[in-house]
Amino acid sequence: MDGMHYEGMIIRPPSEADSILLQVTIGCSHNKCTFCGTYKGVRFRIKDQDIIDQDIAYAARHFPFLRRVFLTDGDALIVPQPRLVDILQKIRRAMPWIQRVGLYGNAKSILRKTPQELAELRDLGLGIVYLGVETGHPETLRAIRKGVSRERLIEAGQRVREAGLKLSVTVLLGIAGREQSLAHAQATGSLLTAMDPHYVGALTLMVLPNTELGDQVRRGTFSPLTPLELLAELREMLAHTHMSRGLFMSNHASNYLPIKVKMPTDKAKGLAMIDAAINQQVPLRPEWMRAL
Template identity: 55%
Template sequence: MHYEGNIIRPPSEANSILLQVTVGCSHNKCAFCGAYRGERFTIKKDDIIFEDIDFAAKYCRNQSRLFICDGDALIIPQKRLVPILERISQRLPWVERVGLYANTKSIRMKSDSELAELRQLGVKIAYMGLETGDDVTLKKINKGADSARMIEMGKKIRKAGIKLSITVLLGLAGRERSDIHAAETGRVLSAIDPEFVGALSLMLIPGTPMHKDFENGNFELITPDEMLRELGTMIATTQLTSGLFHANHASNYLPIRAHLPRDREKTLALIASALEGKVRLKPEYMRAL
């Protein structure tokens, strides 16, 4: 396989075939993210992509899922993305699910019929970084969309029959807007009603604008307990029809996996016990991105 730069994939795609179709991220401006700093976004040449698919056909016969890397594969023009998916279907007929990252810009660029076509060609899940539902924080982190656009595009991709996994980031708003960040994120998640929500805990990355703000005293990193309180508020205010809300990423202090609404009260009780010191939190040295 031909890999270039950082290969980023969701935790749930750990056992998937990783097919790199793009290099970098089409947005690459988020203040907290250092994954693709200094990396120019490009779409790889078809012959290299097809060669990697052929490689997977020979050596990846035990993997039933495929994830298209990198930062925002949905941005690929339909006329190029469709042949790639057709090639996957032809050469890897055992692959049951194709996943990719999406953002509001790339979702907006696809028509309803184009998204439906991608679904028919095997794209069954998209991963979108909401990070927060707080418009003030969204603007500050340079996410490129407000909460209304997040809701609109989240609903759009779900309407196409593509499952949606949304990422949110604990601690992102600092101490001053912590409660607002948590409650507004619950509001936006409820409006979109995704199948999956993944909560990560902020880890400052040297060289990013947010890390520089922290060093200059313009951003206050909240404590583990405060992150847990944010998580509790998010879970309490998130109304899902039937979704999985998990906070079991390596960055989190307290692993949580909750089906909402079924597990809401049990999960809030667990968080309360942790805040009372009755449940041990993950030590700092064991956290990772």
């Protein structure tokens, strides 16, 4: 065998850049969001166990210097509990040096796990769950076909935290369009306050041509925001976010202004930096440098 088995497009959070990527599912269990083009035409399924076992053995032989594992694809937490327990046990046996396992989970897959099941996964090495929130604005959640309510999102985030797992959430600047920008920013800030995650990553919407949202932009039914409007939205969102600790970041490659705010101590500094950018005292990342 000359490498790990990967199918399709593999995505991971920026913070998992130095992790072993172990693909346990193909695609995303929801796969209906209007803005996402990642798993178009891919039927969601869990990979064969013998392939996963081969990849764990390969990683153990070839990556003894890496300390983290990230389980892909879009929603590895949906894997039934006995299989997920088995995978984590095998990782631990084959690579006892691994310090943390991470995965994506959506609200539905998180809430399908009991608090006891999440604690069991934590005890076996799961350390962080990445949850794509996008927005806390009920109308926008429906418009982008997220398939979950604001209340359920908050409940899912709290369940992860109560299980003693790190919670990293992503929100999307610009996802509500121009008309709902302010409402989206404020509602997302209040959702983040209720959820109190360890990490928030604010990404900027990149409209992809092969998505429903791309069609809406072409038809003129969705108005993307200008860089300055996106900064105003980021400012409003941060102003309405009250976290007890952790980081609020917009350092993803899609963003015009990379910030990293330690909450709550650096919040005023972060707002001042956004204001400076709005007043054109701080240069923005040029268009050609932005990426998904």
